[in-house]
Amino acid sequence: MTSKIAAGIAALILMGPAIAAAGEESSAQLGSVLKRAKQASDLHMSDEEEQKLGEAVSERIRTRYGVVQDPAIHKYVTLVGGALAVASTRPSLNWRFVVLDTDGVNALAAPGGIIHVTRGALSLMKSEAELADVLGHEIIHVTEKHTLKAIQKGTATKIAAEESGAGGAVFGELVNKATNVVMAGFGRGEELEADQKGIVLANKVGYDPSKLAAFLTTLSDRNKASTEKQGLFASHPEMKERLEKLDKTVKDQKLTAAATLETRFASNVSYKPVAITEIATVEAGSEGLAGGSSAKPADTPKKDGEKPAEKTEEPKKKKGFGLGRLMSPSSGGEKSSAETTGSSAARGVDSERNAKGGSNPNVVAVNVTLNDINAFKKEGKLN
Numbered sequence: 372m373t374s375k376i377a378a379g380i381a382a383l384i385l386m387g388p389a390i391a392a393a394g395e396e397s398s399a400q401l402g403s404v405l406k407r408a409k410q411a412s413d414l415h416m417s418d419e420e421e422q423k424l425g426e427a428v429s430e431r432i433r434t435r436y437g438v439v440q441d442p443a444i445h446k447y448v449t450l451v452g453g454a455l456a457v458a459s460t461r462p463s464l465n466w467r468f469v470v471l472d473t474d475g476v477n478a479l480a481a482p483g484g485i486i487h488v489t490r491g492a493l494s495l496m497k498s499e500a501e502l503a504d505v506l507g508h509e510i511i512h513v514t515e516k517h518t519l520k521a522i523q524k525g526t527a528t529k530i531a532a533e534e535s536g537a538g539g540a541v542f543g544e545l546v547n548k549a550t551n552v553v554m555a556g557f558g559r560g561e562e563l564e565a566d567q568k569g570i571v572l573a574n575k576v577g578y579d580p581s582k583l584a585a586f587l588t589t590l591s592d593r594n595k596a597s598t599e600k601q602g603l604f605a606s607h608p609e610m611k612e613r614l615e616k617l618d619k620t621v622k623d624q625k626l627t628a629a630a631t632l633e634t635r636f637a638s639n640v641s642y643k644p645v646a647i648t649e650i651a652t653v654e655a656g657s658e659g660l661a662g663g664s665s666a667k668p669a670d671t672p673k674k675d676g677e678k679p680a681e682k683t684e685e686p687k688k689k690k691g692f693g694l695g696r697l698m699s700p701s702s703g704g705e706k707s708s709a710e711t712t713g714s715s716a717a718r719g720v721d722s723e724r725n726a727k728g729g730s731n732p733n734v735v736a737v738n739v740t741l742n743d744i745n746a747f748k749k750e751g752k753l754n
């Protein structure tokens with residue numbers, strides 16, 4: 372079910388137990404993590420525990436938006452993302468890249484290295500460098516453990532206090548919290564960190580680091596051109612500062628990589644963008660991350676002994692997540708937006724986030740090895 376993006380990575384994975392989903396074992400383990408968190412006011416997770424959490428968060432996201440059932444697009448995105456991941460500070464994670472089946476523009480990083488990008492986001496990109504810069508941003512959310520830090524800052528104590536000894540309930544609650552953080556987006560500090568470190572990472576691999584700004588500008592224009600209701604990002608005060616910071620990073624750190632690879636991108640990605648006003652949305656509250664009627668748990672392949680995902684309460688009042696957050700990091704300082712709900716939701720409907728999704732949540736397996744990544748880099752004259 373997973374794409375092992377590098378031989379070295381596969382070897383490391385084999386050293387540990389295979390990733391289980393939200394079964395009793397992982398629940399008990401995470402329950403003990405929370406006990407430690409309560410004792411130490413800190414949340415420490417092993418990579419294995421983090422990946423189990425991310426797996427459950429990803430399942431929620433995949434169930435909400437569906438997965439494009441096309442191995443070719445998954446292989447391409449995995450090659451680009453894999454080239455970045457192996458150059459990141461956490462190359463041994465079991466990195467996976469998932470293309471979500473929705474016109475809404477978004478990208479979401481689940482803990483442990485599961486990066487999601489929507490069809491809608493791919494449709495707005497003009498080059499492989501734009502994709503690499505966006506994936507770089509998401510990869511940094513994982514390598515810097517932004518979700519875990521947000522949980523630690525905001526809710527760990529509360530979860531620990533609610534711990535009742537029922538491992539499954541504790542795990543479900545932790546998945547709820549993590550999913551809410553991922554969907555709501557991170558705080559301004561985390562977004563700026565992901566911007567800056569993300570383009571440094573892309574540059575290291577050989578991709579033009581100025582293309583994140585290019586993509587954000589495209590996204591900003593898209594929102595400007597839409598109706599006032601959709602003007603969430605149109606004149607967001609942080610946008611200018613953010614683009615300036617990206618530009619400054621390129622200059623200060625002398626980032627000179629120049630590969631853009633428009634032709635290769637165009638030969639792999641042919642999605643057509645859908646205007647915000649034309650995007651089919653689901654009623655807020657009618658289809659939650661735990662899945663509406665469109666995706667039955669039975670559609671998801673289960674490993675032996677694996678329990679179906681628990682139904683959870685609808686994450687409410689979450690808005691502007693993912694690329695929405697990427698567009699407009701909270702101006703509320705370092706606080707996670709998971710704690711600062713309420714502002715942007717009042718300003719308009721977020722069609723990107725509320726976009727209708729496909730009905731098939733199944734992972735599309737692709738086999739990408741380190742050799743494949745090296746060949747892909749060589750073909751693109753990357754580093």
Ligand SMILES: [Zn+2]
Nearest residue numbers: 562565696697
């Ligand atoms: Zn982000």
